[in-house]
Amino acid sequence: MAFRSSWIEAHPTGIYLPSADAWIDPAAPVDRAIITHGHSDHARGGHRAVLATRETLAIMECRYGPQTGQALAYGEAVRIGDVDLRLVPAGHVLGSAQAVLECRGERVVVSGDYKRRPDPTCAPFEPVPCDVFVTEATFALPVFRHPPIGDEIGRLLAARQAQPDRAILIGAYALGKAQRVIAELRRHGYERPLFIHGALQRLCDLYRELGVALGELLPISDLKPAALAGEIVLAPPSALNDRWSRRLPDPITAMASGWMRVRQRARQRGVEMPLVISDHADWDELTATIREIAPGEVWVTHGREDALVHWCHQHQIAARELTLVGREDEDD
Amino acid sequence: MQAFSQLLDSLIYTRSRNAKLDLIGAYLKAAPDPDRGWALAALTGDLSLPAVQPSIIRALVSQRVDPVLFGLSYDYVGDLAETAALIWPGADMPDAAPPRLSEVVNELQLLTRAQAPVVMTRLLDRLDANARFALLKLATGGMRVGVSARLAKTAFAEAFALDADDVEEVWHAVAPPYTALFAWAEGTGPRPSPEDAPVFRPFMLAHPLEDRDVDLTDYAAEWKWDGIRVQLVHVGGETRLYSRAGDDITRSFPDVAESYQTPGVVDGELLVRGDVQGGEAASFNALQQRLGRKTVSSAMLSDFPAFVRLYDILFDGPEDLRPQPWTERRIRLETFMSRLDRDRFDLSPLVDVPDFSALEELRLGARDAAIEGLMLKRRDSPYISGRRVGLWYKWKRDPLVADCVMMYAQRGHGKRSSYYSDYTFGCWTENGELLPVGKAYSGFTDEELMMLDRFVRNNTVARFGPVREVEKTLVLEVAFDSIHASKRHKSGLAMRFPRINRIRTDKPAAEADRIETLRRMVR
Numbered sequence: 113m114a115f116r117s118s119w120i121e122a123h124p125t126g127i128y129l130p131s132a133d134a135w136i137d138p139a140a141p142v143d144r145a146i147i148t149h150g151h152s153d154h155a156r157g158g159h160r161a162v163l164a165t166r167e168t169l170a171i172m173e174c175r176y177g178p179q180t181g182q183a184l185a186y187g188e189a190v191r192i193g194d195v196d197l198r199l200v201p202a203g204h205v206l207g208s209a210q211a212v213l214e215c216r217g218e219r220v221v222v223s224g225d226y227k228r229r230p231d232p233t234c235a236p237f238e239p240v241p242c243d244v245f246v247t248e249a250t251f252a253l254p255v256f257r258h259p260p261i262g263d264e265i266g267r268l269l270a271a272r273q274a275q276p277d278r279a280i281l282i283g284a285y286a287l288g289k290a291q292r293v294i295a296e297l298r299r300h301g302y303e304r305p306l307f308i309h310g311a312l313q314r315l316c317d318l319y320r321e322l323g324v325a326l327g328e329l330l331p332i333s334d335l336k337p338a339a340l341a342g343e344i345v346l347a348p349p350s351a352l353n354d355r356w357s358r359r360l361p362d363p364i365t366a367m368a369s370g371w372m373r374v375r376q377r378a379r380q381r382g383v384e385m386p387l388v389i390s391d392h393a394d395w396d397e398l399t400a401t402i403r404e405i406a407p408g409e410v411w412v413t414h415g416r417e418d419a420l421v422h423w424c425h426q427h428q429i430a431a432r433e434l435t436l437v438g439r440e441d442e443d444d
Numbered sequence: 445m446q447a448f449s450q451l452l453d454s455l456i457y458t459r460s461r462n463a464k465l466d467l468i469g470a471y472l473k474a475a476p477d478p479d480r481g482w483a484l485a486a487l488t489g490d491l492s493l494p495a496v497q498p499s500i501i502r503a504l505v506s507q508r509v510d511p512v513l514f515g516l517s518y519d520y521v522g523d524l525a526e527t528a529a530l531i532w533p534g535a536d537m538p539d540a541a542p543p544r545l546s547e548v549v550n551e552l553q554l555l556t557r558a559q560a561p562v563v564m565t566r567l568l569d570r571l572d573a574n575a576r577f578a579l580l581k582l583a584t585g586g587m588r589v590g591v592s593a594r595l596a597k598t599a600f601a602e603a604f605a606l607d608a609d610d611v612e613e614v615w616h617a618v619a620p621p622y623t624a625l626f627a628w629a630e631g632t633g634p635r636p637s638p639e640d641a642p643v644f645r646p647f648m649l650a651h652p653l654e655d656r657d658v659d660l661t662d663y664a665a666e667w668k669w670d671g672i673r674v675q676l677v678h679v680g681g682e683t684r685l686y687s688r689a690g691d692d693i694t695r696s697f698p699d700v701a702e703s704y705q706t707p708g709v710v711d712g713e714l715l716v717r718g719d720v721q722g723g724e725a726a727s728f729n730a731l732q733q734r735l736g737r738k739t740v741s742s743a744m745l746s747d748f749p750a751f752v753r754l755y756d757i758l759f760d761g762p763e764d765l766r767p768q769p770w771t772e773r774r775i776r777l778e779t780f781m782s783r784l785d786r787d788r789f790d791l792s793p794l795v796d797v798p799d800f801s802a803l804e805e806l807r808l809g810a811r812d813a814a815i816e817g818l819m820l821k822r823r824d825s826p827y828i829s830g831r832r833v834g835l836w837y838k839w840k841r842d843p844l845v846a847d848c849v850m851m852y853a854q855r856g857h858g859k860r861s862s863y864y865s866d867y868t869f870g871c872w873t874e875n876g877e878l879l880p881v882g883k884a885y886s887g888f889t890d891e892e893l894m895m896l897d898r899f900v901r902n903n904t905v906a907r908f909g910p911v912r913e914v915e916k917t918l919v920l921e922v923a924f925d926s927i928h929a930s931k932r933h934k935s936g937l938a939m940r941f942p943r944i945n946r947i948r949t950d951k952p953a954a955e956a957d958r959i960e961t962l963r964r965m966v967r
Contacts, residue, residue, distance in 0.1 A: 253517045254509060255530035373530065374521050375456050375577075376861040379590070384457045418907075419516045426510065437902060 119195065119215045120244075122411065122434045127222055127246070129213070132193030134163070136211055136222050139437055146197070147172065148224025149208035150287055163192070165199055167207025167322055171287065174318050186235065202226040203237035204391050205288030206319060212240050220244040221405075227390065228397040229261065232295040233288070233324045237401075245407035246434070249415030250392040250444060251370050252423075258370055258394040264387045265293075265300045271364060271385060272342065279340040281363040283349035283383070285444065286312050288391050290346050291319045293368050294326045296389075297344070307332040307340065309347035309356065337361050353382050370394070370444045390444050399423060445571065447475055448483050448545045449578035455589040468596060469603030472626075479545040481621025486582055487589075487596035490620055495555035496564060496583035501528050504561055504568070508533055519910040522861025523588065525580035529573050542571055545582075546621070552583055593690070594646075604629035609646070609829055616643030642677040642684040644692075645709060645758055645766075646829030650819060650836035657800050658837070663820040664770065665795040665803055668838055669753055670728045670816035670926075671715035672735070676704050676752065679759075685714075696737055700750050703785040709759040710780070711827075712752040713792065715814060725753070725814035728926075728940060753792045754781060755819075758827055766827040773827065810841060816925070817841045843923040844965050845945055846871065847956045849878055850918045853900040854911050856885060863893055864900035864912065867944070869920050871935065871959045878916055879935040881962060887923065887943030896947070919948035919956050927965045935959050937966070 121128040126138035134144040141158035148154055148164075150171030155164075162169060162181030172179050184190060186209065189198045194216075199209035204225040211222040221242040228237050251258075272280055284290040290312050297306065305328040308316060316329055332345060341361045351357060352365055367383040370390025378386035393401060398420060402410055410431040412420045417433040424431030451471045458464050468487065472480050485491035505514050505528050514531060521527040543551075548567065555563055564583065568576055581587050597615065601608040606629060617638035618625045627633025674693070675686040683701045685694045694701045697714065716734060718726025726748075733748050734740070757777040758766050765773050774794075781791050795818065797803050807818050817840035825835040848869035856865035866885040870878040888896065903915040923945040930938030937959070 253520055254513050255517045255521055255527060257530070374862065375453070375526055376522060379456055380861075382459055386457065416516065416520065419513055422512050422516075423510075 119218075120213065120220055122436075124435055124437045126436065127434075129193055129195050131215075132195055134192055137224065144192075146211055148202065148211060148222065149204055150175070151205070151225070154224060163190070163197075165207040165209050168209070169207075170318060170322065171207060171315070174314055200238045200240055201235035203228060203231060203234060206234045206291070206322060206324060208234060208288075210238075210240065212242070218243050220246065221407075222246040223248065225250070225392055226401075227393045228401065229258070231292055231391070232299055233291050233319065239401065239405050241405060241407075243408045244411060245402065245405050245409075246411040246413060247398065247402065247420070248392065249398065249412050249417050249420040251390065251394050252398055252412075252416040252420035254395045254419075256370060256373055256394045257396060258373070258388055258390050261296055261389055262300070264368075264389050265296050268297075268344075268366065268385070268387060269300065269302065271366075272344065275364065276342045277361065279342070279360045279363045280344045280385075281352065281357055281360055281365050282344065282346050282387070283352040283365070283367040283369075283381075284346055285369075285391075286348045287315050289368055289389070289444070290348075291316060291324060291326060292391065293346065293387075293389065294329070295324065298325070298327050302344070303327065304343065305330045307335070307343055307345040309345070309351050311348050311351065312346060332359075349381070392444055402429065403427075445542050445545050445548060445575050445578060447471065448479070448486075449575045451483065452578050452581065452587070452589050453574060455591055458590075461595070464591060464595060465599045465602055468591070468599035472600055472603050475545075477623050477626060478621035481623060481626060482545055482549045484596060484600060484622060485620035487587060487591050488593040489585070489587075490593075491549070491582070492585070493549070493552045493555075493583050495557050495560045496552060497557070497560075498524055498584050500557070500560050500564065501525075501580060501584060504528075504565055505531060515909075519855055520862050522855055522857040525584055526577055528580055529577035532568055532573075532576055534569060534571070534573070534576065542575060543567070548579060548582070549621075600625075600629070612646050612829065613638050613643070617641050639762070640680045642679045642682045644675060644677070644684070644686040644690045646690070647673060647675065647688055647711065648756070648827050648829060648836060649831040650838040651831055651833065653820065653837040653839040656837065658820055660797070660799060660803070662822060662824075663837075664774075664823055665797065666755070666792055666819045666821065667795060667810075667815050668817045668819045668840070669713040669715060669725065669792065670814050671713040671725070671731055671753070673711070674714045674752060675709065675711055675758075676700075677709045678704055678707050679709075696734065696740060697750050698740060699745050700752055700788055703788040706780070706783050707759075707761045708757065708780060710752075710754050710777070711756040711758060712754040712789075714750055714752050716748040716750050718748075725751075728814075749787075751788045751790065753790055755792050756827060769824040769826065770821050771823045807839065807841065815841070841925070843925055843941075843945075844927065845921055845923050846881075846962055846965075847919050847948060847951060848881060848922050849916050849953045849956045850899075850914055850920055851878060851880055851916060852911050852913050853896075860885070860893070863897045865893055865897070867896070867920065869922060870916075871957045871962055872954075873935075873959050879959060880933045881935045881937050881959070882922065882924070882933065882939040882942040884920075884922060884942040884944050887945055888947070892944075892947060917953050919951040919953055920944050921946040921948050927962060929966060935962075937962055 127136040134146055135142045136146045137148055137154040138145055143160045145159040146163045147168055150168050155172050157176030162179050166183040169179055169183050184199050186201055196214040198212050202208040202210045202224050213220045219242040221240050225248050226237050284293050308329050337359050364385055365383055366385040366387050368387040368389040370392055371377040372386030372388045410424050411434050413434050413436050421431045421433055454467050509531050517531055518527045597611050598608045601611040614636050617636040624633055624636050628635050673688045677684045683704050685697055685701055687693050715725040716731045718730045757773050757780055760776055820837040822835045848871055850867050851870045852868040853864040854866040868880050868883045870880045900912055900914055904912045906913040922942050924939035924942040926940045928938055932938045
C-alpha cells in the first residue's frame with residue numbers, strides 16, 4: 113500500500129519524488145537515486161545517477177565500482193524537480209545523512225538510519241524541525257536501551273587482561289561499526305596494532321583516506337596463530353563461526369551489535385561476549401528525538417514500526433507505518 | 445545474587461558442554477552454603493517458589509510500562525523474565541549491597557501470593573538489569589540457560605570428583621539447599637541414603653536404528669508403544685510414578701498408582717484403553733486427555749482408564765537387578781508381573797520372528813494405533829542410565845508426509861526467540877478453501893529458519909496480536925508420525941509430531957495436498 117501526498121510518495125520499494133522522478137534509498141536500480149548512507153540495504157548498485165554525500169558516494173564506489181552522480185556537502189542546497197533538497201548529518205556512519213525535502217511550504221525529513229550517541233567516525237545527528245519526520249524503528253521497543261559505549265569497551269579491555277592467552281575476535285559490521293569500535297578502542301587508550309579480516313581492509317582504508325584516524329591495522333593472514341594471543345581481531349559477523357576464525361588461538365568471540373542486548377539473540381550467534389554497541393537510536397533516543405523535533409506527523413519505516421506508532425499515538429502525534437521491502441534487521 | 449547472576453549469564457553465552465561444567469563446578473566450589481545449594485536447585489529445577497506466578501510479573505510490569513509496548517516487547521524477546529528485566533524502569537543506581545541469593549530465596553519462599561507484588565517490586569528496584577533477570581528466572585522457574593538437570597548434577601559430581609550416577613541416586617534422598625549433599629561431597633558428612641525412599645532412577649534410552657541391521661540372535665525385538673514412558677516405584681509403603689524426565693506424575697494417575705503395591709521398580713509405557721479399540725490400548729491422542737492434569741475427575745478415570753505395559757524391571761524388592769543381562773531381567777519381570785493387578789498391568793510382548801527381514805516386513809505392516817515402531821534390545825545388556833551405543837535401538841515407523849501451505853506464523857521462544865519460527869499450515873478443501881491442519885516449529889536448519897523468517901516478514905497480509913497471517917504461497921512438506929480426528933483445528937484433523945521436512949519453493953501452493961488425502965491417513 114502506497115501512501116501519497118501531493119509531492120512525495122511512499123512505496124514499498126522506497127520514497128519517491130514524482131516531480132524529480134527521484135527515489136530515496138530505493139530497493140531496486142532506478143534512474144535517479146538519493147542515498148542517505150552506504151549500508152547495502154539503503155545504497156544498492158546499478159542506479160543511473162546518485163545524489164549523496166561525498167563520503168557515501170566514495171563508499172558506494174568502493175563497493176559497486178564507479179558511480180555517476182553528484183556529491184552534496186552537508187547543508188548544501190539543491191533543487192530537483194520542484195523540491196528543495198539538502199543533506200544534514202544523521203550520526204549513523206561516515207557520510208550518513210538525513211534528506212531534508214521542502215516543497216510548497218511543507219518540509220519532510222527522511223532521516224535514514226540514525227543515532228544520537230557521540231561517534232568519533234562521523235558527524236553528529238542534527239535535528240531539523242519539520243512537518244513530517246520519517247524515522248527508522250530498528251530498536252523501537254523499550255527493552256532496547258544501549259549502555260554507554262565506554263562501559264562495553266571497558267568490559268572488552270578487562271576480558272583481554274583477564275585472559276591474556278586468548279585472542280579476542282570481535283564481529284562487527286564492515287561499514288561503520290568496525291571503524292567505530294576501532295576508533296573507540298583508540299580513544300580508550302588502546303594503542304597496540306589491531307588485526308583485521310580481509311573483508312574490512314578496503315573500507316578501513318577508505319575511512320582513513322576520508323580523514324578518520326584508526327591507528328595501526330594489520331592483516332592477520334601472514335601471522336602465526338600463536339602470535340595472536342592477547343590481541344584484538346575484528347571480522348565481519350559472518351566470519352565469526354566459519355573456518356577463518358579457527359586459526360585464532362581459542363578466541364573469545366565477541367559481537368558488537370545492538371541486538372546483543374537480548375541474551376537469546378547473542379546465544380543464537382554463538383557469541384561468548386556480547387557487546388551492546390549500536391549505530392542505531394535506541395528506544396530512548398528514538399522517542400526523545402521525536403519529542404525534540406515535534407513534527408506534525410511521523411512516518412515509521414523499518415523495524416518495530418508497530419511499537420513506535422503506538423507510542424506516537426499515545427503522545428498525540430500522528431504516525432503511520434510505511435512498509436518498505438528489503439530493509440535488513442541484522443546489520444547493526 | 446551477583447555471583448549467581450554472573451553464572452547464569454556466562455552459562456547462556458557458553459556453548460561447550462565442558463566449559464559449562466567448569467563454570468558450574470567453579471561456582472559450586474567457591475560459593476558459600478546455602479547459596480550454592482539454592483543455585484544448584486535452581487539449575488536442576490528443584491526449586492519451587494510458587495508465590496511468584498508469571499501473571500504477577502506481568503501485572504507488575506504493566507503498572508510501570510505501557511501494556512501494549514510490554515506485549516510487543518515480550519513477543520519480540522520471547523522470554524518473560526528477560527523482557528521484564530530489560531524493560532523494568534529501575535533505578536539507575538541499584539543497591540550498592542544487593543541481597544544474597546539465600547536471602548532472596550528465603551524471602552520468596554515465605555511469601556504469600558498477596559505479598560508477592562510488593563516484595564518483588566522492592567527486589568527489582570534494588571537490582572541492576574542482569575540481577576533482575578536472575579531474580580525473575582529464579583522466581584518464575586525454568587532457567588532456560590542451556591543447562592539440563594542432568595548437566596547440573598554432572599557438574600556437581602565432577603567438581604567434587606564423585607560418580608555422576610551415584611549422585612543421581614543420592615539426589616532423591618536430599619532436598620534443597622542440599623547442605624547434607626555438599627557435606628558428603630566435601631567429605632565432612634555421610635552419604636545420604638536413598639534406600640528407603642521412593643526415588644527416581646534414570647531411564648535407559650535407545651539410539652535410532654537408522655540404516656543399521658542387527659542379528660536377532662543378539663537382539664530381542666519388542667513393540668515400541670505410543671504412550672508415555674514411566675517408572676513405577678514402590679518402597680517403604682510409598683508409590684511413585686515418574687515420567688521420563690524424572691517428574692513425579694503420581695497425582696495425575698491415581699488409578700495406576702493405587703494398584704501398584706508390590707515393592708520394586710519397573711519401567712513401562714503408560715497407555716489408556718480406548719472404546720474404539722475394544723478395550724485395547726488407544727492412540728496417544730486419547731492419552732493426551734489424561735496428561736498434564738493436576739486433579740483427575742472420576743469421569744476421566746472411567747472414560748480413559750490408564751494402564752502400564754511393562755518393559756523392564758530395575759529392582760525386585762530391595763534387590764538391584766540393573767547389572768543383570770536383559771534376558772535375566774525379562775524372566776524376573778515375567779515372574780514379578782504375576783504379582784500385579786491384571787487390569788492395570790500387562791507385559792509388552794516380544795516380537796518373535798526368524799530374522800531381520802521378517803521384522804522389517806512386520807514393521808511396515810504395523811497398523812495398531814498404539815504402536816510407534818519397534819525396539820531392539822541387546823540380550824546381554826545391563827540396565828544403564830542414558831543412551832549407550834550398541835545396547836538398545838528404536839526403530840520408528842516411517843513418518844507420513846503431506847504438502848501443506850503456510851498460513852500463519854508466530855515468533856518462537858528460547859533459542860528461536862524473535863524469529864518467526866512457529867508455523868500454522870493448511871491443506872485445501874474440495875471448494876478450494878485452505879483450512880489449518882497443524883502447527884510445527886522444528887525440522888528446519890538455521891539457514892532455512894532465516895529464509896522462513898524473511899518470507900513471513902515480507903509476506904505478511906494481516907496481524908492478530910503476535911500472529912502474522914501470510915500470503916498463501918509457500919508450500920511446506922510436513923512430516924508427522926500419525927494423524928487423528930480432532931477438534932483442535934477447523935479441518936477436524938490433528939497431527940502427531942509434525943515437523944517441517946522440506947521447504948518446497950518449487951511447488952505452487954495450488955498443488956499442495958487436499959484435506960481429503962490427509963483424512964485417508966487417519967487410522
